[in-house]
């Protein structure tokens with residue numbers, strides 16, 4: 001774990017050093033849990049967004065996109081339940097004066113028990129070698145059973161407290177489990193209180209015309225309130241979906257782990273409207289579809305798992321998270337929720353407008369049910385960065401840091417490098433750039449030795465380096481160096497667009513999804 005924390009720290013500083021992510025307001029010492037994306041980060045982020053957008057809107061005839069405003073009528077947040085219930089249970093430690101989410105402290109405790117079980121399993125696997133039967137070991141080993149028993153009991157108690165909204169019980173669990181503040185090391189906890197996560201501001205200029213408005217805490221409500229607009233103007237027939245990418249804001253109590261939990265972040269959400277009674281079928285369809293989207297990136301199938309929610313919102317009849325193995329454990333990257341007809345019904349009630357769909361096949365009107373897929377762009381970005389980062393020892397004692405980014409997502413697809421800064425090589429390299437730049441994000445670099453330039457490109461995950469040398473002037477060939485294998489081959493310039501295009505194409509990635 002300590003080793004993983006170390007790696008995570010290195011990833012955070014790498015992200016800054018190579019223009020991916022900067023702390024916001026850096027020259028003013030930053031602003032808590034707010035970040036800016038740099039010259040490489042914005043490209044990677046845009047590529048992630050494009051992959052999601054095109055997977056939704058190109059591959060599904062019945063999904064269209066919108067871009068709704070961040071400011072919305074304040075009644076929307078009353079209707080959605082956010083004004084009354086978008087709360088986190090917080091607890092303070094009186095010694096460190098730090099604030100924590102009570103539920104997260106308990107979840108961390110559960111994760112610690114899981115780790116202990118995994119350690120026992122790993123030790124036994126090593127001891128027994130090929131003949132090891134993991135399932136049998138988990139069912140029979142006394143120590144594992146003891147840990148599992150403790151875990152199940154804690155889990156049951158935690159789930160009951162959450163479902164009953166019992167804040168006193170949450171505190172009691174923290175005390176009974178002996179959970180200490182990671183900073184002060186003490187158990188000097190305050191009571192658990194609820195804290196609303198929405199940012200509030202005022203709209204209007206004169207005192208009598210101002211109204212309180214919120215920065216949206218999710219993009220989904222912009223879709224719900226546009227359901228009728230899109231359905232009618234697009235003549236959409238159920239089932240159909242509306243997709244949106246946009247900023248969301250939450251005054252997170254515990255903002256930590258870099259861009260994992262931010263106060264300003266970006267979501268990619270899709271609401272899929274279906275007939276009542278068909279929602280669980282569609283829930284399964286979307287679970288599979290979304291997992292396939294993640295896996296197609298090739299970050300490692302074993303790094304994903306589903307995690308069903310401990311506590312279902314009162315309006316949901318199924319909910320799961322897609323978790324990704326970050327250096328700090330399996331964490332939620334995406335949520336898939338069956339939200340029944342709650343949101344549309346609430347907006348019908350609060351707006352007084354009839355929000356129903358006339359189903360021509362059934363010859364009846366009803367309020368559609370909704371399956372939501374909701375993924376954080378920043379968390380997706382973090383999972384891509386974490387799984388791509390590698391410090392490699394090379395032959396001859398040299399080292400390099402390389403980002404094995406999925407090629408279609410890489411901020412720069414190729415670098416054009418004249419071997420030396422003379423003899424007509426820069427001019428020839430520029431000529432090549434002028435051909436490639438219409439199709440690919442290319443960088444030209446003539447400074448330092450070619451070895452150093454390769455390292456710079458490895459560090460930002462550029463899949464290909466094209467080196468122009470004396471032979472290029474004679475026969476119009478270059479060396480094409482692969483980021484991952486570091487192998488170089490001689491390739492005619494005329495073949496470059498096809499070679500790079502094939503390997504880095506977003507379309508090819510989309511085709512994997514069918």
Ligand code: GAP
Nearest residue numbers: 218220260261262265333334335374375376379
């Ligand atoms: N409309 C449903 C919704 O907003 P959520 O589980 O609260 O559901 C969905 O959020 C996704 O948004 C999460 O899976 C996560 O990827 C991202 N997300 C939520 N809060 C975030 C935060 N503070 N910082 C970064 N990403 C966040």
